[in-house]
Amino acid sequence: PVTIFVDGKEYQVNEDKTILEACRDIGYDIPTLCYHPALSVVGSCRVCVVEVEGARNLAPACATKVADGMVIKVNSDRVKKAVKFNLGLLLSNHPNDCMTCDVNGRCEFQDLIYRFDVKDMFPKELRNTPYDESSPSLFRDMNKCIACGRCVRACEELQGLSILSMVNRGHYTLPLPALSAPIAATDCINCGQCATVCPVGAITERPDFRKVLEEIDRHEKVLIVQTAPAVRVALGEEFGEEPGTITTGKMVAALRRLGFDYVFDTNFAADLTILEEGSELLDRVKNGGNFPMFTSCCPGWVNLMEKLYPEYTKNLSSAKSPHEMLGALAKTYFAERIGKKPEDIFVVSIMPCTAKKDEATREQLKVKGVDGVDVVLTTRELGKLIKMKKIPYESLPEEEYDKPLGISTGAAAIFGTTGGVMEAALRTAYEIYTGKELPRVEFEDVRGFTGVKEAVVNLGDREIKVAVAHGGSNVINLVEKLRSGEAYYDFIEIMACPGGCIGGGGQPKSNKPGYLERRMEAIYAIDEMSTIRKSHENPAVLKLYEEYLGQPLSHLSHELLHTHYKD
Ligand code: HC1
Numbered sequence: 227p228v229t230i231f232v233d234g235k236e237y238q239v240n241e242d243k244t245i246l247e248a249c250r251d252i253g254y255d256i257p258t259l260c261y262h263p264a265l266s267v268v269g270s271c272r273v274c275v276v277e278v279e280g281a282r283n284l285a286p287a288c289a290t291k292v293a294d295g296m297v298i299k300v301n302s303d304r305v306k307k308a309v310k311f312n313l314g315l316l317l318s319n320h321p322n323d324c325m326t327c328d329v330n331g332r333c334e335f336q337d338l339i340y341r342f343d344v345k346d347m348f349p350k351e352l353r354n355t356p357y358d359e360s361s362p363s364l365f366r367d368m369n370k371c372i373a374c375g376r377c378v379r380a381c382e383e384l385q386g387l388s389i390l391s392m393v394n395r396g397h398y399t400l401p402l403p404a405l406s407a408p409i410a411a412t413d414c415i416n417c418g419q420c421a422t423v424c425p426v427g428a429i430t431e432r433p434d435f436r437k438v439l440e441e442i443d444r445h446e447k448v449l450i451v452q453t454a455p456a457v458r459v460a461l462g463e464e465f466g467e468e469p470g471t472i473t474t475g476k477m478v479a480a481l482r483r484l485g486f487d488y489v490f491d492t493n494f495a496a497d498l499t500i501l502e503e504g505s506e507l508l509d510r511v512k513n514g515g516n517f518p519m520f521t522s523c524c525p526g527w528v529n530l531m532e533k534l535y536p537e538y539t540k541n542l543s544s545a546k547s548p549h550e551m552l553g554a555l556a557k558t559y560f561a562e563r564i565g566k567k568p569e570d571i572f573v574v575s576i577m578p579c580t581a582k583k584d585e586a587t588r589e590q591l592k593v594k595g596v597d598g599v600d601v602v603l604t605t606r607e608l609g610k611l612i613k614m615k616k617i618p619y620e621s622l623p624e625e626e627y628d629k630p631l632g633i634s635t636g637a638a639a640i641f642g643t644t645g646g647v648m649e650a651a652l653r654t655a656y657e658i659y660t661g662k663e664l665p666r667v668e669f670e671d672v673r674g675f676t677g678v679k680e681a682v683v684n685l686g687d688r689e690i691k692v693a694v695a696h697g698g699s700n701v702i703n704l705v706e707k708l709r710s711g712e713a714y715y716d717f718i719e720i721m722a723c724p725g726g727c728i729g730g731g732g733q734p735k736s737n738k739p740g741y742l743e744r745r746m747e748a749i750y751a752i753d754e755m756s757t758i759r760k761s762h763e764n765p766a767v768l769k770l771y772e773e774y775l776g777q778p779l780s781h782l783s784h785e786l787l788h789t790h791y792k793d
């Protein structure tokens with residue numbers, strides 16, 4: 227450790243830290259805009275400047291390492307004046323329409339403008355750029371952009387895609403696709419990583435929450451909502467809880483108070499996915515088929531494959547993603563049970579994901595002529611709805627999901643993190659193939675944040691080689707190795723977002739250190755607390771096969787639960 231002095235007080239800090247990290251660790255909040263812990267440091271916004279004794283210029287705290295004996299001022303008049311000036315310049319291009327902005331109250335820029343008491347210091351010079359509403363997943367309003375560049379870095383560094391780059395100069399510097407094309411005309415996969423790091427409202431999920439409010443107010447249809455595995459470990463963050471706080475029961479209670487008739491769990495369908503996809507894998511193993519087989523539940527990955535690697539389309543599992551399976555069953559199996567037709571049911575999915583919005587519009591996912599899922603809302607949008615309706619989240623009772631499409635196992639819970647789908651599949655495939663009970667349900671090799679994880683699983687007379695990749699850049703690396711023949715696997719789980727769904731583009735924005743690790747721990751805790759931890763033991767899924775579908779990969783299963791892709 228080294229000794230530093232912050233505003234006259236002495237502290238011991240780790241010598242590897244930057245001034246920003248060290249100060250935040252000891253409890254000083256230095257403002258930032260271009261900085262994000264998941265991204266590289268550029269030090270361009272100059273909102274984190276501090277005074278360092280002996281240096282002539284103010285230093286960007288995010289890009290300056292601490293040193294022994296360093297004397298730092300974070301709150302001096304000189305610092306505050308510089309920060310205010312820099313914020314004032316940014317405000318001169320930024321519309322003052324916070325009241326109608328989708329991130330009102332959750333905007334890093336708005337917070338700083340208020341905190342530093344910045345009034346319009348310079349003449350307004352707005353950009354009057356048209357909105358980009360081309361994507362079914364994302365909404366881009368470049369008038370609000372403060373040119374921090376986080377979206378550009380997220381797309382390049384996390385996703386390996388580089389769809390955006392900073393173009394133009396001066397006031398007009400903006401993160402745009404090549405040739406200023408609409409985002410939908412590019413290789414963008416709608417993962418929303420750019421949206422989840424945007425500090426303002428320049429890139430957001432396509433807002434669909436008002437559609438849902440209108441449908442609820444009309445209440446002409448049976449209103450069904452389902453929640454993804456990763457939402458329950460992150461939604462609390464919208465209400466000030468720490469990352470990784472599990473708020474499943476309150477979330478269910480809030481959805482009832484919003485007006486939904488049935489609250490179902492995407493986890494039910496995750497178990498069902500394991501039976502369908504696991505059977506597909508075993509079928510390919512026994513009877514021959516395309517290898518490697520890829521998981522198909524991540525729509526960012528499906529987009530990536532269709533756009534960049536269409537030659538692998540035949541290797542994707544044909545299983546629909548869990549929430550689409552649940553949508554299809556809600557409109558058939560469940561609808562029949564309550565005496566309704568598919569078109570009488572309205573299904574909303576609460577997802578940690580922006581690409582699910584685009585997935586839900588796919589023609590080939592229709593069932594009986596209607597969409598399986600009508601609207602997808604992100605975790606952030608659900609948080610917003612609960613706040614708009616002033617539902618007292620903190621004091622809500624813990625309530626249970628409705629039956630039967632709300633019953634699930636620990637194997638389904640872990641779908642929410644990278645490696646989870648693979649682990650759940652292995653628990654089931656092993657037991658079905660060998661007919662033996664697994665001595666231990668945990669597959670540690672596929673857990674954790676390593677970009678590409680691998681394992682070899684012994685099925686008695688055969689070994690299968692599996693891999694797990696998460697985050698676009700790791701995914702691209704892996705697929706390139708497959709293409710060149712440098713790597714071979716039988717079964718591969720792919721999630722386009724870093725960390726899997728816990729790090730999805732629709733999750734609460736966070737720049738707390740370790741937020742993904744904490745969400746991941748919560749996911750595994752849910753599995754450990756579950757009484758049933760294998761998908762093929764889910765009693766509600768078994769009953770569904772018994773009374774409706776027959777068996778995995780049956781004719782009806784194919785009709786309702788499987789799909790095809792663009793190639
Ligand atoms: Fe996911 Fe999935 S786990 S894709 O990562 O297979 O979004 O949470 O809902 O559908 O179950 C996301 C999460 C989610 C699906 C499931």
Ligand code: SF4
Nearest residue numbers: 381414415417418420
């Ligand atoms: Fe890049 Fe994903 Fe944003 Fe598209 S949605 S621009 S792929 S980060």
